[in-house]
Amino acid sequence: MRRESRLSVTDVCYIAIMAAVTAVLAQIAIPMPMGVPMTMQTFAVTLCGILLGSRKGAVSMVIYLLIGTAGVPVFSAFTGGVQCLVGPTGGFLVSFPVMAYLIGLGVEWKKKGAFLIFLLLGTAFNYVAGVLFxxxxxxxxxxxxxxACVLPFLPTAVLKAVLASIFGLQLRKRLQPFLLY
Known part of the structure; x- marks a missing residue:
């Protein structure tokens, strides 16, 4: 079976919607003492990977980053610009395409347990990139x-991953006729 490399108009719309959802959820933030806010972005990235799959999920997050890098205030606390990607929270942001890709791979694999493994890998990659930056x-x-970047966030990270997975997998089933992978 040949995999189509072009994106349809429907694909582009879903990609744009998930980039917009990420921008909206980025504004739900709790400031933390060390400057790394607790946001709902990772919930959105997880949802994006689940709903769009690996390739389109990654593309959606690249679009989100490009919009923010261009200066549109789509990052946490209505910020935007290159300085956000090279600052203390930049690692979390730049990891979003890889995180969505890995989570999407987990959904695309039909083997039992693959989704959980790739969900953990995507989340771990997010934290490793964030810590390194x-x-x-x-x-x-x-x-x-x-x-500053991991320990205070672990309880909510687990909660967000579980909720995004439950919601995303249910939504994916309902949208299956419209989502062409």
Whole structure:
């Protein structure tokens, strides 16, 4: 079976919708002491990977990053611009396409347990990239980065991943006739 490399108008619309959903959910944020806010972006990225699959999910997140990089205030706290990608939270942002891709792969694989593995891989990649950027941009230790970027977020990360998975997998079933992978 040949995989179509072109995106249909419907694909483009779904990609744009998920980029917009990510922009909206980025504004649901709780400021944290070390400058890394707790947002709903990862919920949106997980949902994006589940609904759009690996390739289109990654494209949607690239579009989101390009819009934000161009200066449109789509990142947390209505911020935008290149400085967001090279600052302390930039690693989290730039990991979104890979995170969506990995989660999408998990949905596309029909083997039992693959989704959970790829969900964990995508989330882990998000945290690793976020910690690395934080260490470099803040001239910080790995321990300080873990306490600022990972430890306070683990309980909500699990909750967001579970809720996005439940909601996303149910929505995916209902949208299956319209989502062409």
């Amino acid at each position: 934080f260490v470099v941009t803040m001239d910080s230790t790995v321990w300080a980065a873990l306490t």
